[in-house]
Amino acid sequence: MSFAQSWDFTPGARVVVDDLGKCSREYEWLEEPYVSPDGETVARVAALPDAEFSMAVGGEVWEETFDKIWYPRFSPDGRLTALVQSAGEWTMAVDGQAWETQFGYIWGTLFSESGDVIAAPIQADGQYGLAVDGQPWETLYENANQVLLSRDGKATAAVIQAKSLAQADIETFQQGIFSVAVNGEAWDAVFVNCWNPAFDATASRVAATVRRTLYDYTIAVDGKAWDGAYACAWGPVFNPATGQVAAPVRKAGAWGMAIDDRMAWEPRFAQLWQQAYTPDGGKLAAIAAVKFGEFTVVVDGAPWGVTFPVVTDLTVSPVGGRIAALGNAHNTDFAVLCDGKVWPGRYDMAWPPVWSPDGAHLAVAVERGGRFTVVCDGKAYPQSFDKCFAPAFSPDGTKVLIRAVADNKLHRIVAPVAAFTG
Amino acid sequence: MSTIADRLIEDEGLRRGVSRLTPEKIEKVFKELIAGECGARLKTYVESCVRCGMCAKACHYYMSHKDPSYTPVAKVSQTMWRLLAAGGRVEPQVIYECAQVAYTECNLCRRCIHYCPLGIDTGYIISVVRRLCHKLGVTPQYIQDTAHSHSAVLNQMWVKDDEWPDTLQWQEEEAREEFPGLRIPLDVEGADFMYSVIAPEPKFRTQLIYQAAAIFNAAGLNWTMPATPGWDNSNMAMFTGDSEIMSRVERAHYETAQRLRVKRIVMGECGHAFRAVYDVANRWLGWKWHPVPVVHSVEFFWELIQQGRIKITHKYADPVTIHDPCNIIRGRGLMDKLREVTHFLCENVVEMSPNREHNYCCCAGGGVINCGPPFKNVRIVGNSIKAEQLRATGVHTLVAPCHNCHGGLEDIISKFGLGMHTKFLGDLIYELMEKPEAE
Numbered sequence: 023m024s025f026a027q028s029w030d031f032t033p034g035a036r037v038v039v040d041d042l043g044k045c046s047r048e049y050e051w052l053e054e055p056y057v058s059p060d061g062e063t064v065a066r067v068a069a070l071p072d073a074e075f076s077m078a079v080g081g082e083v084w085e086e087t088f089d090k091i092w093y094p095r096f097s098p099d100g101r102l103t104a105l106v107q108s109a110g111e112w113t114m115a116v117d118g119q120a121w122e123t124q125f126g127y128i129w130g131t132l133f134s135e136s137g138d139v140i141a142a143p144i145q146a147d148g149q150y151g152l153a154v155d156g157q158p159w160e161t162l163y164e165n166a167n168q169v170l171l172s173r174d175g176k177a178t179a180a181v182i183q184a185k186s187l188a189q190a191d192i193e194t195f196q197q198g199i200f201s202v203a204v205n206g207e208a209w210d211a212v213f214v215n216c217w218n219p220a221f222d223a224t225a226s227r228v229a230a231t232v233r234r235t236l237y238d239y240t241i242a243v244d245g246k247a248w249d250g251a252y253a254c255a256w257g258p259v260f261n262p263a264t265g266q267v268a269a270p271v272r273k274a275g276a277w278g279m280a281i282d283d284r285m286a287w288e289p290r291f292a293q294l295w296q297q298a299y300t301p302d303g304g305k306l307a308a309i310a311a312v313k314f315g316e317f318t319v320v321v322d323g324a325p326w327g328v329t330f331p332v333v334t335d336l337t338v339s340p341v342g343g344r345i346a347a348l349g350n351a352h353n354t355d356f357a358v359l360c361d362g363k364v365w366p367g368r369y370d371m372a373w374p375p376v377w378s379p380d381g382a383h384l385a386v387a388v389e390r391g392g393r394f395t396v397v398c399d400g401k402a403y404p405q406s407f408d409k410c411f412a413p414a415f416s417p418d419g420t421k422v423l424i425r426a427v428a429d430n431k432l433h434r435i436v437a438p439v440a441a442f443t444g
Numbered sequence: 445m446s447t448i449a450d451r452l453i454e455d456e457g458l459r460r461g462v463s464r465l466t467p468e469k470i471e472k473v474f475k476e477l478i479a480g481e482c483g484a485r486l487k488t489y490v491e492s493c494v495r496c497g498m499c500a501k502a503c504h505y506y507m508s509h510k511d512p513s514y515t516p517v518a519k520v521s522q523t524m525w526r527l528l529a530a531g532g533r534v535e536p537q538v539i540y541e542c543a544q545v546a547y548t549e550c551n552l553c554r555r556c557i558h559y560c561p562l563g564i565d566t567g568y569i570i571s572v573v574r575r576l577c578h579k580l581g582v583t584p585q586y587i588q589d590t591a592h593s594h595s596a597v598l599n600q601m602w603v604k605d606d607e608w609p610d611t612l613q614w615q616e617e618e619a620r621e622e623f624p625g626l627r628i629p630l631d632v633e634g635a636d637f638m639y640s641v642i643a644p645e646p647k648f649r650t651q652l653i654y655q656a657a658a659i660f661n662a663a664g665l666n667w668t669m670p671a672t673p674g675w676d677n678s679n680m681a682m683f684t685g686d687s688e689i690m691s692r693v694e695r696a697h698y699e700t701a702q703r704l705r706v707k708r709i710v711m712g713e714c715g716h717a718f719r720a721v722y723d724v725a726n727r728w729l730g731w732k733w734h735p736v737p738v739v740h741s742v743e744f745f746w747e748l749i750q751q752g753r754i755k756i757t758h759k760y761a762d763p764v765t766i767h768d769p770c771n772i773i774r775g776r777g778l779m780d781k782l783r784e785v786t787h788f789l790c791e792n793v794v795e796m797s798p799n800r801e802h803n804y805c806c807c808a809g810g811g812v813i814n815c816g817p818p819f820k821n822v823r824i825v826g827n828s829i830k831a832e833q834l835r836a837t838g839v840h841t842l843v844a845p846c847h848n849c850h851g852g853l854e855d856i857i858s859k860f861g862l863g864m865h866t867k868f869l870g871d872l873i874y875e876l877m878e879k880p881e882a883e
């Protein structure tokens with residue numbers, strides 16, 4: 023059951039916070055508002071007198087205060103997390119409760135899909151790894167980066183530095199000092215580089231891009247590298263149905279898609295990246311440049327008929343095999359691309375597209391002339407705001423939750439899809 | 445006339461690199477490179493050069509040594525022409541020589557384009573030589589280490605993922621002593637711009653981050669710095685010839701700006717980083733232009749001054765001169781804006797000669813300074829012409845809005861006893877700006 027099933031989806035508009043500057047304690051300043059996924063409350067870092075910091079949630083300041091606080095983020099299940107420092111030590115606070123274990127530093131909070139697991143990369147005494155719900159990996163490393171938490175929250179992984187490197191020691195580096203650790207345990211193999219580790223659907227396998235020499239790029243799955251050597255490669259993804267691994271690879275000056283070390287899409291693209299499978303594994307989509315400077319979406323090797331100077335934010339629907347992305351002209355004139363067609367509106371900025379759970383509808387937060395609104399299936403909500411956060415759909419896909427700020431108030435609007443008429 | 449063989453310098457990276465080569469291997473890699481990556485541009489340049497030597501006086505190395513082997517055309521004849529004539533089948537020692545010329549005796553400053561009647565871009569040809577040397581594994585040790593760092597942590601100086609935000613928070617805390625309530629807003633989605641810097645700033649020159657924060661704070665700007673990798677806009681892989689790592693770094697930089705939904709990227713005072721972001725790596729990635737607009741600090745400060753957002757209490761009284769960094773002057777045409785900003789800040793600006801697009805390079809750029817201690821002297825004695833140019837201004841303050849230029853010019857100033865000091869525009873603005881009264 024998704025957390026959204028407990029949200030209020032009664033159609034209508036409510037002001038849920040009537041003064042975003044409200045704060046139960048005297049404060050020096052309040053930082054950017056973060057709105058809970060259900061749109062019922064807002065959290066802001068509150069700088070209190072005497073260089074103390076805490077979170078103001080709906081205006082109520084957490085009891086505990088800290089020397090520093092940053093990176094407030096709501097978990098998908100509605101818990102508020104923040105990274106906090108007391109007496110020189112850092113940890114995670116969840117709904118005002120700090121984890122017991124403290125670290126030299128903590129950053130980049132990660133959530134499982136349902137939000138039940140919270141993890142973050144940590145540094146303790148100069149050693150690196152991840153902590154999951156407060157529990158650090160048993161083994162930490164000289165460095166760990168490019169961290170990830172599986173969707174089900176059961177596994178974590180990171181690229182780790184397996185061997186020490188003296189200053190400017192290019193020889194040792196080229197012999198390979200990097201690997202991937204899964205739940206803290208490193209692969210046996212080391213590579214010159216490892217990048218972009220990815221889990222399969224059940225978090226039982228991990229694939230990563232690796233460099234075996236300065237020139238030989240390939241993909242390694244659970245530590246075993248493909249035979250094929252490529253001039254370059256971007257991060258891999260698993261087919262959720264078959265477990266096959268797909269990665270964009272470069273050959274003879276052009277990009278193609280390799281699946282399990284075979285060229286599935288011939289190298290004919292000027293760029294190819296951000297590939298994603300539909301959840302049933304039936305389709306593989308990616309962002310590609312069909313020619314220099316002409317970007318589009320490619321589905322199973324076939325490009326859409328429309329190109330933009332820039333395409334970003336490829337998103338696949340949870341069911342139904344639908345695909346959306348954003349196109350723009352050098353960060354202006356944003357357009358929404360959906361199943362090969364372009365919606366009519368053009369915007370100064372657009373945020374990542376959001377699919378309804380049934381894949382029937384698509385909503386996007388957009389900005390034009392400093393005003394924000396939400397567009398659903400190509401039609402705008404007839405009201406604009408000072409700011410809109412990511413929209414969400416009701417579990418049945420018939421209504422859109424708009425979370426917006428206007429006149430220093432937090433508005434929560436539940437609008438049936440039919441209410442988008444603009 | 446000497447040749448490169450007369451002045452070889454020991455470097456571990458070059459020495460070990462050539463020890464693994466054979467003429468067969470060199471030939472194979474060279475032929476693949478020429479066939480696969482070099483189109484009409486290289487061919488046109490090679491075929492159209494009339495060996496007139498007009499480019500000689502363009503190059504500060506030649507102007508400093510007055511030895512013809514340092515002329516742009518001689519650099520090409522000692523490298524690319526030599527390789528082409530042999531079909532790439534040369535002894536490994538030749539690659540050592542090519543690498544030393546390409547990495548340490550050419551700054552890719554592109555001054556010579558302006559002197560060549562045919563518009564030949566020697567810097568481009570030398571970049572191809574570097575690409576070859578990279579593919580052969582013959583690169584100077586220190587700059588190769590920076591390329592390794594780029595590959596592993598996406599920044600030039602092995603700064604780890606925690607060290608970056610930790611440093612910003614520390615600078616923010618320090619700055620709040622002077623500017624109560626100042627923020628370095630980390631990872632704020634939807635800010636007007638993302639401010640990116642080069643890795644030496646968090647590592648050695650944190651005051652520059654402090655100063656930028658003070659200026660943006662005073663100007664009341666809506667800005668952010670990323671909390672993730674993608675914050676470093678420098679790119680030494682561009683200069684080693686490792687285009688693949690260059691592009692990985694730039695992809696992260698642009699995708700970070702895209703993720704943060706900023707309208708544009710403002711870059712600190714660095715020239716080579718601007719070249720990588722604005723001109724080179726974006727194109728290797730398949731974008732015709734930059735996917736997110738990129739503004740160099742010189743231009744950004746100019747904008748802020750136009751908008752009346754920079755308020756100074758007085759002008760800098762001592763006379764200053766201006767060094768024009770190649771990558772933002774020849775590469776972007778910011779010479780007028782640089783002057784307008786400098787005149788806004790300073791009472792008395794003494795121009796050096798030649799200047800603007802004809803300015804002599806600092807001799808540190810193009811990755812030369814990053815080749816480290818073995819080659820330090822090459823770039824200092826190779827730029828005595830710059831020392832003469834600086835001395836002739838008779839001033840003690842040198843404005844140079846580029847990190848590499850700072851490093852190179854400071855070494856020249858000290859070696860030739862010029863009694864000058866270098867300043868970034870950010871140094872001057874910070875020094876002169878209105879500040880809250882100390883309590």
Ligand code: SF4
Binds near residue numbers: 549554555
């Ligand atoms: S250093 Fe500059 S002027 Fe000299 S050859 Fe290289 S690009 Fe030309």
Ligand code: SF4
Binds near residue numbers: 493495496499517
């Ligand atoms: S000026 Fe141009 S044509 Fe003349 S030698 Fe130099 S590169 Fe060749």
